[in-house]
Amino acid sequence: MTWSWEVFFEVIPIIFKGMWITLGLTIACYLFAVVFGFFWLLLDRVPLKAFRWMIKWTTEFIRSTPPLVQLFFIFYAWPMVPVVGVSLNPFTAAILGLGIHFSTYLSEVYRSGIEAVDKGQWEAATALNLSTQQKWLKVILPQAIPPTIPMLGNYLIIMFKEVPLASTIGVVAMLHLANDYGAQYYKYVEPLTVVALFFLLLSYPSALLIKKLEMKFNRRFDKKYITES
Amino acid sequence: MDSIIEISLVLLKGIKVTLIVLFFSIIFSTVIALVAGLSRSSSNLLLNKFTGFYVEIFRGTSLIVQLFWFSYALPGLFNIHLGSDIWAGILAISLNYGAYMSEIVRGSIAAVAPGQTEASIALNMSKFQRMRMVILPQAVRMMLPEYGNYLIQILKATSLVSLIGLTDILYYGDIYRSTHLSEAPIVYLLVLIFYFILALPLIAFTRKMEKVSKKGVAHG
Numbered sequence: 239m240t241w242s243w244e245v246f247f248e249v250i251p252i253i254f255k256g257m258w259i260t261l262g263l264t265i266a267c268y269l270f271a272v273v274f275g276f277f278w279l280l281l282d283r284v285p286l287k288a289f290r291w292m293i294k295w296t297t298e299f300i301r302s303t304p305p306l307v308q309l310f311f312i313f314y315a316w317p318m319v320p321v322v323g324v325s326l327n328p329f330t331a332a333i334l335g336l337g338i339h340f341s342t343y344l345s346e347v348y349r350s351g352i353e354a355v356d357k358g359q360w361e362a363a364t365a366l367n368l369s370t371q372q373k374w375l376k377v378i379l380p381q382a383i384p385p386t387i388p389m390l391g392n393y394l395i396i397m398f399k400e401v402p403l404a405s406t407i408g409v410v411a412m413l414h415l416a417n418d419y420g421a422q423y424y425k426y427v428e429p430l431t432v433v434a435l436f437f438l439l440l441s442y443p444s445a446l447l448i449k450k451l452e453m454k455f456n457r458r459f460d461k462k463y464i465t466e467s
Numbered sequence: 468m469d470s471i472i473e474i475s476l477v478l479l480k481g482i483k484v485t486l487i488v489l490f491f492s493i494i495f496s497t498v499i500a501l502v503a504g505l506s507r508s509s510s511n512l513l514l515n516k517f518t519g520f521y522v523e524i525f526r527g528t529s530l531i532v533q534l535f536w537f538s539y540a541l542p543g544l545f546n547i548h549l550g551s552d553i554w555a556g557i558l559a560i561s562l563n564y565g566a567y568m569s570e571i572v573r574g575s576i577a578a579v580a581p582g583q584t585e586a587s588i589a590l591n592m593s594k595f596q597r598m599r600m601v602i603l604p605q606a607v608r609m610m611l612p613e614y615g616n617y618l619i620q621i622l623k624a625t626s627l628v629s630l631i632g633l634t635d636i637l638y639y640g641d642i643y644r645s646t647h648l649s650e651a652p653i654v655y656l657l658v659l660i661f662y663f664i665l666a667l668p669l670i671a672f673t674r675k676m677e678k679v680s681k682k683g684v685a686h687g
Contacts (some may be wrong), residue, residue: 307640315651
């Protein structure tokens with residue numbers, strides 16, 4: 239098996255078709271995780287200690303076990319669960335699996351943002367007799383959310399690189415197309431290299447963009463953080 | 468209840484491979500991270516750029532793609548045979564996480580207050596002494612909590628090696644599931660629990676290190 243430029247150029251359009259699915263799936267998973275992350279945060283505010291303790295270990299469990307196994311659980315095992323089990327198509331299973339996995343990370347990001355809001359802001363809001371809703375919408379969240387934006391962006395890039403896991407349950411995206419091509423012609427080198435190149439082409443510029451954002455936000459919001467380089 | 472014990476016994480067969488991959492990946496990626504992180508902090512431009520290239524390549528592409536690349540493409544393209552697939556798996560995970568962790572090393576070294584470097588120059592320390600006796604002891608403390616987090620990531624990543632045919636925990640789980648379809652929920656739940664048990668010491672380590680890195684550091 240040697241490198242062939244002919245095959246290389248032949249697979250580029252094939253893989254390119256899969257790129258849209260990879261991108262679409264990334265965004266779908268990410269949106270799910272962004273919303274579901276808030277859900278963990280809300281559950282963590284339930285005034286019942288045992289319940290919060292349970293939530294804490296549930297998120298810890300989800301965070302520290304492999305997303306691949308979680309995907310398999312949702313795709314292969316969920317339909318077999320009595321009463322609540324339903325069959326899911328690979329795309330939905332991937333959104334649920336990766337979405338839930340990453341939501342536990344995002345909820346930590348939100349928490350760090352909220353905790354970073356100065357204590358005096360809470361006290362001032364109380365002193366000004368703001369309602370709970372006003373306090374959150376007008377004082378806390380506007381300060382808590384912007385500094386977390388670079389971190390949220392980083393997770394989007396990480397998510398993008400985890401999405402090829404979905405090929406294992408049959409989502410036909412870049413990696414799946416490459417493996418199919420490899421199995422058909424017994425040529426793995428070129429298609430896999432093309433997939434790697436596509437990932438690099440998409441994620442490297444986004445990473446640079448996030449870095450820029452980060453510096454901008456650091457200058458604007460917090461003098462305590464030292465900008466790198 | 469019987470099936471839980473039966474499945475656990477099947478999964479136990481895979482724990483050896485998972486632990487071997489985990490152990491070697493942690494050792495190699497730590498070494499790679501230290502070397503790459505120091506190279507990126509170096510003033511030697513060639514070394515710095517070359518390491519930067521490596522780090523961006525491995526951070527920019529997905530681990531699972533790298534894993535397939537090492538297992539399918541490497542033997543064919545360069546006629547490099549790593550002996551068995553287990554080394555392809557360890558190599559891919561180590562190079563990938565080595566690249567990620569080198570950024571912590573670089574970041575922590577950069578975060579040591581510049582006054583420390585200046586003071587050690589004033590004390591007439593050599594470059595090597597400065598790094599070994601002043602900068603690194605302070606930087607390592609800062610690295611530890613993030614390092615612990617990456618150890619958990621590496622554990623999670625080891626489950627991918629079942630995709631290139633290694634017989635780890637997940638592999639045995641899949642085999643069992645394919646013959647006992649209706650027991651799939653218990654099988655995967657047990658696989659998850661197995662991984663969680665393996666992760667517990669790493670979680671404890673991370674928590675401990677968070678405390679260690681905060682101890683005696685002035686906040687403000």
